[in-house]
Each structure stands twice: as C-alpha cells, then as structure tokens.
Amino acid sequence: MERMANSYFKEIFTKDPTLSPDEVLDCIAPKVNAEMNDSLCKSYSDEEISNALFQIGPLKAPGCGGLPARFFQRNWALLKAEFNTAVREFFVSGIMAEGVNDTTIVLIPKVPHPKDLKDFRPISLCNVIYKIVSKCMVNRLRPVLTELISENQSAFIPGRLITDNSIIAFECLHHIQSSKTNAVDLCAYKLDLSKAYDRVDWSFLEKALVKWGFSELWISRVMACLSSVKYSVKFNGKLMEAFSPLRGLRQGDPLSPFLFLFVADALSALLNKAARDDGLQGITICRGAPEITHLLFADDSLLFFQATQQHALLVKGVLNTFAAATRQLINPSKCSILFSSQCSAQVIQELKLTLVISQEAIEPKYLGLPVPEGRMHKGNFESTQERLRKILVDWSEQYMSSGSKEILIKAVAQAIPAYVMSIFRLPDSVCDDITRMIRQYWWGVENGKKKMAWMSWEKVRLPKSMGGLGFRDTRAFNQALLTKQAWRLLDRPDSLCERLIKAKYYPSGQLLDTVFPGNDSEVWKGILHGLELLKKGVIWRVGASTKIRTWRDPWLPRPHSFRPISPKGNCRFNWVSDFLDGNGAWRLDRLGKFFWPMDVDLIMKIRTSPRQRDDFLSWYPEKSGCFTVRSAYKLVMRDLNTAVANGASSTVPEGNRSAWNLVWKAAVPQKMKIHARDASQGPWPPRNAKSADTYRPVPPASSVGWRRKTHSMLFNIPISRWWCSRIHRRRYHP
DSSP states (O other), X not given: OHHHHXXXXXHHTSOOOOOOOHHHHTTOOOOOOHHHHHHHHSOOOHHHHHHHHHTSOTTSOOOTTOOOHXXXXXXXXXXXXXXXXXXXXXXXXXXXXXXXXXXXXXXXXXXXXXOSGGXXXXXXXXXXXXXXXXXXXXXXXXXXXXXXXXXXXXXXXXXXXXXXXXXXXXXXXXXXXHOXXXXXXXXXXXXXXXXXXXXXOHHHXXXXXXXXXXXXXXXXXXXXXXXXXXXXXXXXXXXXXXXXXXXXXXXXXXXXXXXXXXXXXXXXXXXHHHHHHSOOOOBOOSTTOOXXXXXXXXXXXXXXXXXXXXXXXXXXXHHHHHHHHHTOOBOGGGOEEEEOTTOOHHHHHHHHHHHTOOBOSOOSEETTEEOOOXXXXXXXXXXXXXXXXXXXXXXXXXXXXXXXXXXXXXXXXXXXXXXXXXXXXXXXXXXXXXHHHHHHHHHOEETTEEOOOSXXXXXXXXXXXXXXXXXXOHHHHHHHHHHHHHHXXXXXXXXXXXXXXXXXXXXXXXXXXXXXXXXXXXXXXXXXXXXHHHTTTEEEEOOSSSOOBTTTSOOSSOTTTOSOOSOXXXXXXXXXXXXXXXXXXXXXXXXXXXXXXXXXXXXXTSOOOTTSOOOEEEETTSTTOOOOHHHHHHHXXXXXXXXXXXXXXXXXXXXXXXXXXXXXXXXXXXXXXXXXXXXXXXXXXXXXXXXXXXXXXXXXXXXXXXXXXHHHHHHTSHHHHHHHSHHHHHHHOO
C-alpha cells in the first residue's frame, strides 16, 4: 500500500507529453503593464515580510520542520533579521535554499468511506519560511488581479464573492427551467476537471504568464517556487521516499490558487473567442442582459449555450483544445447537463452522446448551495439541517459546561447555515427547526428526554448588555445576510451580477424605489427580503452631483424615514443640488421657503463643499458608512429586543447596561458568568422540578421579594462586589 501510494502520486505529478499550446496562447491578450510589473518586482520591505508571517494561521499544520507559524510569530523579534535576509536573498537570486521547499503530502478523504487513492485529496504541508515567500508574492499579485482576470471568474479576486457567481448561475438556471416559450433550446453544462490543480502543466503556465505580459524577473521567481519542490507522501504516519514533481500546483501553497486563475482564464479566453468568431451563443435571460457563456469559480466551471449539435461540437472542441494544451483531464462521469423543458428527446440524446455525458441534471448542489428547482421548500435545506443535527448530537454525548456550549453554538452551530442563508430566504419551518435544535442542545437532554427550558428563548437570545446570552435569531440573521446582497447591488453597479439583475428586474428604474415583476427566482425573492431591511438604513450623502431627488430619496439625518416631512407643495426644485449655490453652500432663502424649520435644522447639519465627491449611498447604522452584517442584524433586532427586555424580569434597571458589562468582563470562568446571569432572572427552580408539569413558579406577590434577594445575591455579596471593584479591574483588566 505504501509503495502504491507513492507511485500513484509520482505518476500524477509526472509530466505528460503536451501538444502545442499556441492555439490557447493566441487567445490571451497582454494586460500587465509596466506599472504593474514595477509593483510586483520592487524590493520587499521588512514590514511586508512581517505581515506575510502574521497572515499565516498560527496553528496551521506545520511542514517538514515540525514548527507551526505560532512559534515564529512569538519569537519574531529574535528571528526577523535572519528571516528577512533569507527571504530577500531568494527574491534577488531566484534560488530557493535547500530544504526550504520540501513538502509533505497528507491524504484527506473526500468521501466518508474511501476505497481508492483517488478518493483522497492530497494536501501539501509547506514549511513556514516558504509560506512567507509565497505570501509576499500573493500580497503583491492580488491587487492587480481585478484588471487581469475575466469577470466570469469570481474566486480569490478582490471585490468578487462566491455568492456573485451563485446568484448569476441560479438566475440562468431559473430562466432555463421556467421559460416555456424560448425561441431556441438552452442547456447548462457542469464541467468537472479531475485533479485540476495536480495536473497543471508548468511549461504552459510559464508561457501563459509571458503572454499576459509579466516581467521575466517575476516569472522566474514563480517558476523557482514550483520547480524547487520535493514531495514526501505521508502514509500511516510514515514518510515515503522523496521525489521531485514535473507538474502540478500544491493545495496548501498560498500561491497556488492565484496561479490556477491564469490557467482557468485560458479556458475563459477560448470560450470568448468561440463566441466572438465561431458563433457560440450563450444564454441571455432578458433583453439588455449580458450574454453568459460560462461561469468559473477556480476549477469549478458551468457553461451555458444553445442546445444544438453545432454548439455542442463547438464546446467539445474548445474543451479538447484546452485539455490538450494544459494537460487537464475532463471527468465525464461527474459532468452533468440540464436542458430547457421544451427541448426534444432526440436533441437531448444527441448532445449527451456528443459531450459524453450520462447525467441529465445539474447536481443537487452548486458551490455548496442547493440548486433551486422551482419553488424552494423545506426539503432543499435538509442537508444543512442534517449537518447541524449530526454535530449537535456528537456534542451532546460529551459533558460540557455552559461556557463551552455557548462558544460552540456561536462559533460553529449558528455558522453552519450562514452560507445558505446568504443566498436564500429560509422557510419559517426551517428557521424554527434550526432554533429548536440549538435550543434543545443548550438546555440539554437527560435519559433521552429533553430538559426543561427555564426561560423563553427570546430572553436567552437578547444581547449580553441587556441580560441575554447573545445567541443569534435565525430569521433575523437570515435577513441581515440577504441585506448584504442587496447592498452589493447598490455598491458595485458595474459588476456582472448587478448588470444581469438590473436588466431583468429594474431595467429603467432604481433598486430602492422600483415595483418589481412577479416572475421572481428564489434568489431574487431572498434579495427582496433583504431589500426591506436595506431601505431602513440606507441614506444618500450629499456631494457635488445631481443624483438625489429632494422628495423621494432618503438623505436627511432623520432616523427611520431619512426624508423631509415638509409637504412638496408647488416646489419645482426636485433635486437636492438645486438648494446649493455655486460654492456648494446651502441656499437659506430656498430652504426657508419650501421646508419646515425642523427640516431646515437637519439640512444645515449636512456639511457640503464644492470639492466633495459625487453623491453616494451610505449605510446609516455604521459611522464609516460601509455596510456590515453585524449592524444590519442589530437594526432588525432593535425593536424586538426592546420589547422582550421590557417584559423581562431582569434585576438590572432599564437602560443601565454597565452592570451587565461588569459581569461579562469579570475574570472568572464563563460558566460562572452565565450562572450569575441565570440567577438574576428570578426564583430558582426546586430540585424536584424535572419538567414544566412539576414546577409551579412563585406567585407574583412574592416574586418581588425574590427579585430583591436575587439582586442582593448578584450585586451585594462580597464576591460580586469584588468582581466590580476597582482593584479587581486594575488587576485583571488594566
């Protein structure tokens, strides 16, 4: 088995004879200019090298040296001079020191019960000093990628998110599935490349970088990082014989994902050339929408084209050319295709034979998200619920304190559905199930029966400053995440995602004040849910342009409405810029004539200047004006939390949050803080109270006494006074 594993990976990383890549390279246009090359090749400062080290996860798996990054981070004051010299020496000479690039390959199962070596994912464990070199190069390369890589690629590019790709893909799939009267048949082709990173041909990558316009110095440093590698496969805890690869990018090298973008962009260039010169037609979901022929997320590819034999042959030719030049291997057994409903059985069969595909449906998931098939229902989110259920069951079998439970719920359990919630509005039943599972885990199970919940979950999920534990409300968090998608449509109007959404849903209007059509996709329904919250917090900032409508747009610093309360009357000045003079100052004569005094007072607080930038949208709940999911969640929970807190039997006076802050900041175990918090909520249950049926709460007449005793116990006994004392705070919270 050991020899088999070693020979298997030797074969993968051994170079195959390649065909001439000229046809692919001819499609690549030079984009790297002299300024970009200068920024990439200038000498590295001490600060850049230090930043690269501290960007590495402290406890990420160490390489052959056996020391994680934390060791070097904690001893950086002693090591930085030697490290800085070694890193700069590589960038000057282009020669990697012996042993620096030695790499251990560990095998991570890709499936629950692997039966073959192909069921394992080879992860490369690199030495920390090499990761510093690689991170330095990545930090230089990342800022220029936006101008180099096609907009169809959304992985690892600053300003682009995986959700952008998902939104476009689901809109296109919705168009294919729902359109009954298309003039032409359409299809979506999910492409799978077998071990895409491991098969990257170095010679092709080098020629592609030259064609892009990178300098010889930068390319030589990249190739030095690749060619100096020595692999040792770790099998059953034992290192096999080391060998030198002839191709492949390491999964574990910080530079690898960014280099693969240039390989994947070659496929994008080929498809664009086929669309431009050979008549390959993609999908246009509506009039004015950009034509989509393909979407890429690293090595994940989704192609759209007309369901005809001619287009299938064009796509097959492009893929064969790409595979031959880059030595990528298409895996037909994992490829799939989806046809529009009116496509005939004969056409479907012909295209499946041409493309060598057996699976006639897109996989249930795309980029980890459930693929909508009509209306989303509870079953679409079963995998997310099952994943959460499994992890909570595993935790329930272990004894954990309340402090440990709190951390696990916040850091893991409530984060599991977050990715799905960032695209789709979860059905209420799914949100209730998620909350119920987390609630049951928090209160615990005894002898197979859930324990009694001694207070409502509405009080438990209050912020800590209001006497709760700060658990997130599932529905509110779902809406806050969806609000981010609506905000991105406003904040990035030139992105491919925004252009497609605008063309379909508000071609001649604005996102904030348009009545939208009824033929909505599930993705758009989620964005609309977030848009409801966005309208409560977005505000225009007055600048030097004429974008703000006086009576319709939110621009006054008045919470909730952000609009003038003065009636429009016969005012003919419909733009805020009409109330500014040539120097950018407010015209008091016009303001006094058309606005009430309370509006004038607010308007005069808005600073203006002729040198200001154009009018722009801002997020009012944040001082910086930049949207955050955290502030959106606080906004949606604001009124609800106030109502719950006012009805709670908290011993801390309303509005006095400093006492709670002292409790949560006390230098004691977290479980003791939670215990103190529970004690403040009212009378403790008797020992024999095992359920709601056996426990009867204290009558209201005597509950006042309990509250006084609880308040005395929490804030007046010596240990409580010690927590809140100045001596304690100086000792533990300097």
